[in-house]
Amino acid sequence: MSTASPSPHASSAASGQTGVPEFDTDLFSEDVVVDPYPHYRRLRDLGPVAYLTSQQMHALGRYDEVRAVLADDETFISGQGVHFNDVFNELMRGAILTSDGPEHEQLRQVVAHRLTPRALREERASIEAKADALVTALLERDEVLDAVTDIAQAMPMSVVPDFLGFPQDCRDRLIDWALAGLEAGGPPSDRHAASIPAAIEMGEYTGGLVAQRRTLPGSLGHDLLAAADRGEVAMDRCPALLIDYFGPSLETTISALGSAIALFAQHPDQWDLLRANPDLAGSAFNEVIRLESPLRAFTRVAGRDTEIGGHPLPKGSRVAVFFASANRDERKWDRPDAFDITRQNADHVALGYGVHGCAGQGLARLEITSVLTGLARSVARLEPAGEPRPIVHSIVRSYTSVPVRLHAA
Numbered sequence: 001m002s003t004a005s006p007s008p009h010a011s012s013a014a015s016g017q018t019g020v021p022e023f024d025t026d027l028f029s030e031d032v033v034v035d036p037y038p039h040y041r042r043l044r045d046l047g048p049v050a051y052l053t054s055q056q057m058h059a060l061g062r063y064d065e066v067r068a069v070l071a072d073d074e075t076f077i078s079g080q081g082v083h084f085n086d087v088f089n090e091l092m093r094g095a096i097l098t099s100d101g102p103e104h105e106q107l108r109q110v111v112a113h114r115l116t117p118r119a120l121r122e123e124r125a126s127i128e129a130k131a132d133a134l135v136t137a138l139l140e141r142d143e144v145l146d147a148v149t150d151i152a153q154a155m156p157m158s159v160v161p162d163f164l165g166f167p168q169d170c171r172d173r174l175i176d177w178a179l180a181g182l183e184a185g186g187p188p189s190d191r192h193a194a195s196i197p198a199a200i201e202m203g204e205y206t207g208g209l210v211a212q213r214r215t216l217p218g219s220l221g222h223d224l225l226a227a228a229d230r231g232e233v234a235m236d237r238c239p240a241l242l243i244d245y246f247g248p249s250l251e252t253t254i255s256a257l258g259s260a261i262a263l264f265a266q267h268p269d270q271w272d273l274l275r276a277n278p279d280l281a282g283s284a285f286n287e288v289i290r291l292e293s294p295l296r297a298f299t300r301v302a303g304r305d306t307e308i309g310g311h312p313l314p315k316g317s318r319v320a321v322f323f324a325s326a327n328r329d330e331r332k333w334d335r336p337d338a339f340d341i342t343r344q345n346a347d348h349v350a351l352g353y354g355v356h357g358c359a360g361q362g363l364a365r366l367e368i369t370s371v372l373t374g375l376a377r378s379v380a381r382l383e384p385a386g387e388p389r390p391i392v393h394s395i396v397r398s399y400t401s402v403p404v405r406l407h408a409a
């Protein structure tokens, strides 16, 4: 748990020489992470760029600047890490997420064939069948469900480990590892320190998986080892590359599904719209992750002297890029806090933007739209059965519990 105490108001004092306004609230304190949206609004209102006094780095909360920085990967580099602490940034050097230019392009290509729309078309029937079986089993249980464990975790756990090639013996650890791996990249705090043992366990397990060549046959992990055998990538980079795909693939999808159920339960009019027109499932996926972006923020480093919004930014400055704030920027979105699955929302930045834009978004979209269309076919109403409980996490926005009752159509 974070020990930093948030100050109730953002300071509008200008920082040092650059005139960038300072923001004194700790955006990673427990109070803030469970209800971050009013704080993001104050961050945006301060200006195109602010200085986070708690993390001692610049921060972007507005859509235009977030997107511009993500698009300009020559100026705002990932190679010095995209995380919030130096140790993790050093540890994760040279992964897909944390490399630049031709090296990044080459690493991203190694197993890109697994995630193309064409490759995913071959996965579609099996993923849809899993979603349908899940919905049928849920409807047989005439009781209050927890949408997090029963739906949001159940679906990606039935897809992602097989897809990536993680054997059965680690399955009960994967969700903890995914959360710990992301928290390990957060700013220093008690919460961050508590995540380290599980993050190390994940690293050691993945190292052993590669060394013993135990990735499941036919999986992305298996293809990765085959690429290493052909000399396309060094074998000693394979554990980090596997973590590259595992790290952001599980908890993000769990988050999006949990938020989807919570939002549709709170907005029955939107559920009726989806039921009447299942083709809206893709737009519903976008709207859920626009409104409740699963990854709050990553960082970039200015690779040369530059400026943001007229403020000079010296080479080497680290900048926090708040995807989740940009996705609610009132300068960009009409009624930004409203859940509206019919709005034009495809240009949200919940999946990033530019060369580092999410490599696995097709898989996430397929999993989530399959569950939503399966539910929309058979469930007339999602009745809230208690308050959703948000998790306390520096990087992930998600729920630990979303109690809900399904009413069959």
Ligand code: HEM
Pocket: 070, 082, 096, 097, 098, 108, 244, 245, 246, 248, 249, 250, 252, 253, 256, 289, 293, 294, 295, 298, 323, 349, 350, 351, 352, 353, 355, 356, 357, 358, 359, 360, 361, 363, 364
């Ligand atoms: C709703 C679900 C998901 C969300 C919200 C999400 C979000 C993101 C975001 C914001 C980035 C950009 C990071 C940056 O610019 O620094 C990213 C990158 C990435 N994601 Fe996802 N992700 C999701 C699902 C997945 C899945 C299922 C996989 C794997 C199968 C995956 C694999 C990756 C990889 C490998 C990258 C690094 C891409 C690069 O640096 O070139 N993600 N994701």
